[in-house]
Amino acid sequence: MLTTVNITDDIYYIGVNDRETYLFENLWPLDRGVSYNAYLIDDEQTAVFDTVKNTKTHVFIDKIAGILKDRPLDYLVINHMEPDHSGAIKALQDKYPDLKLVGNTKTFELLEDFYGPLKNYHVIKDGDQLSLGTHTLSFYLTPMVHWPETMMSYESTTGTLFSMDAFGGFGTLDGGIFDDEVNLEFYMDETRRYYSNIVGKYGAMVQKALKKLKDANIPMNIIAPTHGPVWRTDPHCIIDHYDRWSRAETEEGVVIVYGSMYGNTQKMADVIARRLSENGIKNIRIYDASKTHVSYLISDLWRFKGVILGSCAYNTGLFPTMETLVNKLENSQLKDRLLGIFGTASWSGGGVSNLNKFAEKIKWQRVGESVEAKSSPKEKDFQQCIAIADEMAERLIKERA
Ligand code: FEO
Numbered sequence: 001m002l003t004t005v006n007i008t009d010d011i012y013y014i015g016v017n018d019r020e021t022y023l024f025e026n027l028w029p030l031d032r033g034v035s036y037n038a039y040l041i042d043d044e045q046t047a048v049f050d051t052v053k054n055t056k057t058h059v060f061i062d063k064i065a066g067i068l069k070d071r072p073l074d075y076l077v078i079n080h081m082e083p084d085h086s087g088a089i090k091a092l093q094d095k096y097p098d099l100k101l102v103g104n105t106k107t108f109e110l111l112e113d114f115y116g117p118l119k120n121y122h123v124i125k126d127g128d129q130l131s132l133g134t135h136t137l138s139f140y141l142t143p144m145v146h147w148p149e150t151m152m153s154y155e156s157t158t159g160t161l162f163s164m165d166a167f168g169g170f171g172t173l174d175g176g177i178f179d180d181e182v183n184l185e186f187y188m189d190e191t192r193r194y195y196s197n198i199v200g201k202y203g204a205m206v207q208k209a210l211k212k213l214k215d216a217n218i219p220m221n222i223i224a225p226t227h228g229p230v231w232r233t234d235p236h237c238i239i240d241h242y243d244r245w246s247r248a249e250t251e252e253g254v255v256i257v258y259g260s261m262y263g264n265t266q267k268m269a270d271v272i273a274r275r276l277s278e279n280g281i282k283n284i285r286i287y288d289a290s291k292t293h294v295s296y297l298i299s300d301l302w303r304f305k306g307v308i309l310g311s312c313a314y315n316t317g318l319f320p321t322m323e324t325l326v327n328k329l330e331n332s333q334l335k336d337r338l339l340g341i342f343g344t345a346s347w348s349g350g351g352v353s354n355l356n357k358f359a360e361k362i363k364w365q366r367v368g369e370s371v372e373a374k375s376s377p378k379e380k381d382f383q384q385c386i387a388i389a390d391e392m393a394e395r396l397i398k399e400r401a
Contacts, residue, residue, distance in 0.1 A: 002063050005177050007222060007230060008158045010042040010135075014063040015226075016056040017172040024084075024170065028197060028295045032190070033172035036084055037226045039162060040067055041155065044133030047075040047102075049153060049162040050226050054087030061088065061095055072096055075122070075130070077137070078103040080150050080164035081111050085226055090115060102130065104141055106149035140216065142166070142209035146199045152209070159221030166209065167238045168225030169194040180233040187229055188241070189299070194227065195245050196302035197295045201333045206246035210239070245302060248335045252396050253283025254306030257297055259290060259319025259351070264344045264376045265312045271382050272308055272342065272389045279393030281306075289321035294328055301334065305399070306392050307364070308340040311351035318354040326358045334362075338395055340388040341370035344377070367392045 005013040015037035024030050036052040038060065046068060052060045064073060073096040076089065081103070089111070093099050100122045103111070108121055124130070126141040138154045145166050153162040169191030176182035199206065213220070223231040223238060231238050254276055260266040266288070273284050285300050301307055311322040318326070339359055343351040352372035359366060368388035373381035 002059065002066055004063050004067060007039070007160070007224065007232070011155070011158060011160060012040045012042065012067055013177055013224075013230060014038050014040050014048070014060065014067070015173070016052050016059055017174075018053065018056065019172055020055075025198075028170070028193075029293050030170060032170070032186075034170050035173045035227055037168070037224065037228075037230070039224055040064060041132055041135055042067060043135045045074040045131075046071065047077055047132055047137070048073060048092070049077045049224070050079055050085045050164065051076070051088035051092060053084045057088040057091045061091060064092075065095070073099050075100050075102050075132070077153050077162070078107050078111070079153055079162055080147065080226060081107050081114070082147055082165075083114065085164070086111065086114070089118065093118065093120070104149060104151055106143070107151075110147075110149050138218075140209075140212055142205070142212065144202045144205040145209050146202045152213075154216075154218055156218070159219040161213070161220055161223050163223055163225045165194075165199065165226055166206070167191070167223050167231065167242060168227030171228060173229065177230055178233065179229045179231045179237070182229050184229075191228055191238070191241070192245065192302060193295055193299040195242070196299045196332070200245065200302060201331065203246035203248065203333065206242060210243055210246070248302075250305035250337075251283065251303055252281070252400065253285070253304035254281055254308060254392060254396070255297070255300045255304050256284070256286045256308045256310070257289050257322070257325060258286075258310035258343075259312060259314070259322035260288065260310070261312050261314070261319070264373065265310045265342070265351075268342045268344075268371070268373065268377050268381065268385050269308075269310055271385045272340070275386045275389035276393055279390065279397075281393050281396060289319070289325055294321075294325050297325055298328060298332065301329070301337070305338055306340075306367075306396055307337045308342065308388065308392065309355050310341070311343040311355055313343070313345045313348050313350040315350070316348040317350040319351060322351070322355075326355070330358065330361060337364040338367050338392060339364040340367040340392055342372070342385055342388065344373045344375060346375045367395060
């Protein structure tokens with residue numbers, strides 16, 4: 001028996017879990033997997049919303065056939081055609097030859113680029129509607145959240161928004177499908193990691209999409225994304241988080257990330273953190289950039305206002321794992337952080353000087369003077385670290401009011 005879950009009487013969850021893949025997009029660690037969510041509306045006309053990664057094609061099609069039995073599948077709505085959601089389209093059209101593919105012009109342009117010509121295109125424009133019988137769908141184009149063709153579909157009798165990747169996150173659905181069935185602490189962390197690394201660069205387009213949904217004035221009873229839990233009890237919780245993340249709104253706290261070959265830069269990080277704590281800052285995270293994957297660093301940097309970066313020199317440059325982090329940050333469009341810088345030089349510099357170049361490019365507010373110790377930190381270097389911590393704490397505390 002395959003797991004299909006009723007979301008309402010005739011809307012089904014037909015998604016699949018992926019516990020095998022190590023890296024999402026061959027980049028982002030899937031420590032606890034990922035789900036590829038898809039949905040089916042069983043009405044006079046039947047419709048599926050998005051498919052799954054190609055490795056999951058058979059179980060996905062078996063789920064659909066298990067619900068429809070001998071009845072045809074009339075529509076596949078393609079809210080997002082990235083291959084983790086379009087991998088089963090060809091096989092689905094082989095199984096249901098009259099299946100109509102619903103998407104916008106950009107959807108079909110990209111689909112043909114990836115898969116070659118398909119058939120039975122039903123091209124929709126922003127605001128178009130499609131009746132399935134009892135259920136009526138409205139389509140909202142939400143381009144660049146985070147691909148050019150991305151759109152959302154809204155079912156009005158139940159107030160269900162099929163939102164593609166928006167509002168979704170990493171983590172398989174291990175029994176619990178709905179927000180009220182799972183431990184949300186884990187899923188919120190993994191949804192922020194997904195947002196900050198994959199969607200966050202397009203925050204302005206997320207804001208446009210949220211405004212479009214708000215202006216449409218539609219009841220939002222259920223949010224059904226293509227990854228992570230289905231929001232039926234508190235859909236506005238995830239909308240609020242998306243709103244805050246896409247406006248780069250922060251919590252009070254400091255993330256310290258360092259690259260250290262022999263532990264000297266690390267000593268400076270510990271001194272800074274202790275001083276922040278003495279000053280009353282409670283959310284302090286220290287990460288060794290060589291140990292923690294950059295996606296987790298970006299997720300925490302999206303959350304907290306204070307950022308303190310440290311690097312030793314490595315072959316006259318920045319320590320490589322810190323270089324990965326600052327490159328990702330430069331590309332991310334993350335705005336409005338407080339930034340302190342520290343590190344060490346030995347027979348050459350290159351760590352602190354390159355962090356200072358990064359600071360000039362990213363244009364965050366600087367906190368204190370950057371400090372660069374010679375090989376190992378001495379008392380005067382620690383005092384400069386303390387000065388960075390004092391100024392960071394003071395500025396964060398000032399924002400409390
Ligand atoms: Fe889940 Fe943008 O693919």
